[in-house]
Amino acid sequence: MKATLALENGVWYEGESAGSPGETSGEVVFNTSMTGYQEVLTDPSYAGQIVTMTAPEIGNYGVADEDGESRGPKVAGFIVREESPIASSWRADGTLRDFLVRHGIVAISDIDTRALTRLLRSAGVMRGVVSSGDTDPRELVDKARAVRPMEGSDLVLDVTCDEAFDWHPATSPSGEFGREPERRARRPLRVAAYDFGMKWNILRRFTAYGCDVRVFPATAPASELLASNPDGVFLSNGPGDPAVLGYAIRSARELIQSDVPVFGICLGHQILSLAMGGQTYKLKFGHRGANHPVKEIESGKVEITSQNHGFAVDAQSLPSDVAITHVNLYDGTVEGLRHRTRPVFCVQYHPEAAPGPHDADYLFRQFLDEMEKRA
Numbered sequence: 525m526k527a528t529l530a531l532e533n534g535v536w537y538e539g540e541s542a543g544s545p546g547e548t549s550g551e552v553v554f555n556t557s558m559t560g561y562q563e564v565l566t567d568p569s570y571a572g573q574i575v576t577m578t579a580p581e582i583g584n585y586g587v588a589d590e591d592g593e594s595r596g597p598k599v600a601g602f603i604v605r606e607e608s609p610i611a612s613s614w615r616a617d618g619t620l621r622d623f624l625v626r627h628g629i630v631a632i633s634d635i636d637t638r639a640l641t642r643l644l645r646s647a648g649v650m651r652g653v654v655s656s657g658d659t660d661p662r663e664l665v666d667k668a669r670a671v672r673p674m675e676g677s678d679l680v681l682d683v684t685c686d687e688a689f690d691w692h693p694a695t696s697p698s699g700e701f702g703r704e705p706e707r708r709a710r711r712p713l714r715v716a717a718y719d720f721g722m723k724w725n726i727l728r729r730f731t732a733y734g735c736d737v738r739v740f741p742a743t744a745p746a747s748e749l750l751a752s753n754p755d756g757v758f759l760s761n762g763p764g765d766p767a768v769l770g771y772a773i774r775s776a777r778e779l780i781q782s783d784v785p786v787f788g789i790c791l792g793h794q795i796l797s798l799a800m801g802g803q804t805y806k807l808k809f810g811h812r813g814a815n816h817p818v819k820e821i822e823s824g825k826v827e828i829t830s831q832n833h834g835f836a837v838d839a840q841s842l843p844s845d846v847a848i849t850h851v852n853l854y855d856g857t858v859e860g861l862r863h864r865t866r867p868v869f870c871v872q873y874h875p876e877a878a879p880g881p882h883d884a885d886y887l888f889r890q891f892l893d894e895m896e897k898r899a
Contacts, residue, residue, distance in 0.1 A: 530664030541656040543624030543631030550600030552652035556813035560879020568683040568721030571763040574601035583620030586611020602631035679764035683721040684742040709734030716754035720762030725878035746778035755895040756785040759792025766794035785894035788870030803841035810834035814880035817853040829873040830880025
């Protein structure tokens with residue numbers, strides 16, 4: 525079946541439908557990961573976005589039930605150059621197309637993803653529409669221009685959990701191919717975690733390090749988390765514009781003042797930055813991939829990291845009691861922060877990987893160290 529991708533700047537691409545028939549809209553972005561497409565599809569941080577994979581063939585190893593990062597796909601749509609019709613892996617539970625159709629994800633293949641990526645990188649990410657069947661591209665362009673922009677959008681409420689729950693991993697904490705932790709906690713540590721759109725591998729890593737995690741909805745007041753008497757509090761990744769999450773920023777301020785160790789990843793990093801007095805801004809085309817170099821300033825060590833974000837922290841806006849700990853070697857943007865007098869630190873990237881390298885897994889051990897100082 526024919527499919528069309530139309531962008532708000534008036535450009536459109538014609539290809540073949542690679543998923544569920546229908547029409548979808550969102551912010552069109554690109555991800556440079558060579559593998560890990562299932563983790564990308566199920567990462568709640570991609571809510572509201574149509575993801576373009578820059579690798580030329582996607583789907584060759586199929587999908588496996590154990591590899592999801594949430595209960596199901598959260599992307600608005602999916603774009604690939606070539607869709608593999610077979611799943612060539614002993615672990616596969618089905619093909620990529622089967623997975624997309626089963627979950628109602630509209631996708632397009634057989635378009636020039638290299639040209640699309642160059643356009644997005646040059647002009648910046650933009651709103652778009654993917655539609656299957658015979659459609660008028662000009663009408664789709666008009667629809668793309670009417671799509672809600674990412675700036676000012678609270679998408680966390682669409683992906684957070686409905687009520688608090690205790691995390692119990694279905695499989696081994698390290699996973700079938702997981703990395704063993706640097707060490708385990710000397711005693712079970714209690715972590716209260718805000719779910720702004722959390723990836724499950726974050727929870728798996730906490731379990732691997734010997735932590736018991738209770739997950740709370742994004743709108744839960746900080747007092748509710750603190751009432752559980754946690755050894756530490758975690759703020760997760762998630763979608764949308766961090767600046768509009770007033771409820772989360774207020775909670776983060778209260779957590780910082782509590783003197784309980786706090787650790788944030790991705791959106792959690794941005795929320796903590798705003799709570800500590802900083803500001804955020806939208807990147808031109810974001811950082812999405814599994815090969816982004818980040819430098820730890822104190823040691824000079826370079827980590828290859830997994831990233832997925834479209835907003836960043838303004839370094840010039842940070843107060844004097846907040847130190848920049850990590851920077852992106854592609855564009856110099858802020859990748860990590862630490863409060864100078866409070867046990868609070870955060871990173872913009874994903875130390876839990878899934879997909880991606882494990883260079884930054886040590887950050888979970890650092891959080892362990894902070895919690896055990898007060899245990």
